[in-house]
Amino acid sequence: MHLLLNFIDRVDYTSYEDLYTHFKINVPDNFNFAYDVVDVYAEKDPKKEALVWCDDNDEKHIFTFKDLSLASKRTANFLKMHGIQKGDRVQLMLRRRYEFWFFLLALHRIGAIAVPATNMLSAADLEYRFNAAEIKMVVAYDDPAMQKEIETARAKSPSVETLVAVGQPRQGWTSFYDDYEICASKFERPTGENEIKNDDIMVIYFTSGTSSNPKMVAHTFTYPLGHIVTAKYWQNVVDGGRHLTVAETGWAKALWGKIYGQWLAGSAVFTYDMNTFIPGKLLEKMADYKITTFCAPPTVYRYLLQHDISKYDLSSLTYCVTAGEALNVDIYNRWFEKTGHRLREGYGQTEVTLSEGNYPWMDPHPGSMGKPSPGYRIEIVRPDGTPCDDEEVGEIIIKIDGGKPFGMFGGYYKDPERTEKVFEGGVYHTGDTAWRDKDGYCWFIGRTDDLIKSSGYRISPFEVEEVLLKHPAVMEVAVTGVEDPSRGQAIKATIVLQKGFNASKELAKDIQLFTKKVAASYKSPRIIDFVTELPKTISGKIRRASIREKDKQDQQKSDAEKAN
Missing domain, CATH: 3.30.300.30 (ANL, C-terminal domain)
Incomplete structure (x- = not known):
């Protein structure tokens, strides 16, 4: 079973035009993914696979929805025991460890704000994030080098009260598993002044910061519903299948492909917690665990194509998509030649959900990011705001005069100036450039400041x-x-x-x-x-x-x- 009909009127569409015109999300009052999706599965289909996990140390687990419901309730009690309340910011540095799902869902239960971050951050990066978001607790796995960077940053971050170690205990840190085992597996949905509302902030992701300090993108509790389109109609996930998105949890792409839309559409999430990216090992896992749908940036496909793919049994694979950078046509052609699967590109940002994509009914134009997603009214405009002609390069903007697309952020956390600037003129400025062909397909060019002006x-x-x-x-x-x-x-x-x-x-x-x-x-x-x-x-x-x-x-x- 999947739960899509709890939130949309229909599941099956006959064409891209049908999807774009008729897709609609019915938003419940006070929607909370932990209670309204995970717990519902746990009650109605408790043995349904949710998370299939493995690492490079021969450890592997299959978590059902009942498993994750109980684990996240225990974790919520752990967090409450250590002072976390509604609205508190908790930074999660858990790479691809399965405890990430325990903590993310637990924070949703409390109404606290999850702030995922990568393990690659330096002490200076962490100090900036701790102070900008006023982080109260940091949860990190047991990598001594990373923990040392956290400790260095904490010394200059007065808001940080507690450091939690997942794995081996560390002096000065609270050991998660020492307390987790004694925490109750019941956790009631908050009511009264602690009731969680749709417009409360659920998660903050720091943007990549290609040209400035990272911005804090704040998404509310309805954000998971925006990824129904991402998973069901772009990644084309299979009810009862296993979806693999090769994203580390410190990147917002993890929320595109490792939890929300996939579970809503009935697919389990497969996660390989790799120490380092070794293409041959990834292909082995895809074969061994019978992955059905796959999402990765073009660079990953390029590395996979360095190997003899015919040596790996990828017969379970039904669909492949890509995002994160513009797709090179040569990669598209070679992947199709080797696997028989057409790579379907998509486009979006940390601030939004999938904004454009190559959908199942469309004949993908290799290298094109596709057509606008349902709810997204997209234009490509000149610097003066006038619409570009076909094949003319301009900035991608999203019109919001009739309401924001579902899944778009409300603004940058504690940064009204940046928020005002990005919504200047009553539209959302993506800062990305593209052009549209005569068939309505959009082609990514780059960031506005990446364009090179040479000899006219x-x-x-x-x-x-x-x-x-x-x-x-x-x-x-x-x-x-x-x-x-x-x-x-x-x-x-x-x-x-x-x-x-x-x-x-x-x-x-x-x-x-x-x-x-x-x-x-x-x-x-x-x-x-x-x-x-x-x-x-x-x-x-x-x-x-x-x-x-x-x-x-x-x-x-x-x-x-x-x-x-």
């Missing part, structure tokens, strides 16, 4: 990267603009090489000549920098802003040396 041309980094990735030596690449006195900006390619290739002036020249043969000459990079890795955000997106900032600093240093 406006050049998308992605379209240059797409060409460069066809060269056999190029594994990963980031394209940026650098100041140039004659062109305004010159194109720079920062490249990670495939194994077996060595950086050299000859190889750089070969790559430049290759680009000129495949694309317009003005798109050929004038500067090539070979590196061992690209700077990335905590969510794995290439951080072009870091490359631009380093180039700017290097130029300033060079100018200063010349002046002296």
Whole structure:
């Protein structure tokens, strides 16, 4: 069973137009995912799979909805025991450990605010987050290096009262499992002044911060319902199946693919808590656990395609989607050739749910992020706000004059200025650029500040990267603009090489000549920098802003040396 008909009028649609026109969410009063989804499954179908989990240490578990209902109630009692109340902010640093689901659901039960974060953050990153969100408790797994960073940040973060260790105990920390076992497995839904309302804040995710300090995106308790479209109609999850989204819980994409929409649509969530990403191991898990639907960024597909996929039994796989970066056409074609599955791209942000997608009834245009999702009235506009013509690049905006799309955030937490700016003119400014083809499909270009203006041309980094990735030596690449006195900006390619290739002036020249043969000459990079890795955000997106900032600093240093 799945619960979709508790929240939508119908499940089956005949076309994209039918879905876009008629899809509607019926929002209950005081909706709470823990009580109204997890507990309902636990009562009506207690043995139904919810979370299928494994790691690299041969540990594995299958949690039913009854298991998670009881575990999250115990965890809620643990949190209450340690002073957590409605509205308190609790930072979760649990990577992909199954306790993440215990704590997330427990916080929902209390009405406290979950603030997921990645294990990759430094003490400075953590200090910023602790103070910006006024974090009261930090829950982290037992990685001593990460725990040390947390302790360093805590010393300068007066709001943090309690550190909770999941796993091995640590001095100065509260051990979760020491208390969890004695906590009651009953937890009543709050009433009265502690009653949880639809517009209460449920979760805060920090954005990746590609060009500034991360913003705090606040979503309310109705946010999970916005991901019905994400899971049922884009990821096309299977009732009784197993869905895998390769996201770590510190990234908002985890909430797109690791809990809400999937469970509403009846699919279990499969989670592989990997120590490091090893493509062959991931393919083994997909085969062993009979994954039915799969979502990953294009970079993951690129690495998987380095392996002989025919060696792995992926016969259970029914559907594959991708998001996070624009999809390279070559990856689309090679994945289809190897698996028979067409990659269906989608687009969204931390601030929203799936805003555009390639839906089941649509013939995907390789490289296109698809068409607007139900409830999203999207336009591509010029800097003056007027609509762009077909094939004209502009900013993606979302119209909200008739009400915000379901699942869109209400604003940035404790930041009215940024909130006002992003909703300037009565629309939501995504800060992303795209163009629309004559069939209504949208094509991602990049962030507004990523566009390169060279010799009068406006050049998308992605379209240059797409060409460069066809060269056999190029594994990963980031394209940026650098100041140039004659062109305004010159194109720079920062490249990670495939194994077996060595950086050299000859190889750089070969790559430049290759680009000129495949694309317009003005798109050929004038500067090539070979590196061992690209700077990335905590969510794995290439951080072009870091490359631009380093180039700017290097130029300033060079100018200063010349002046002296």
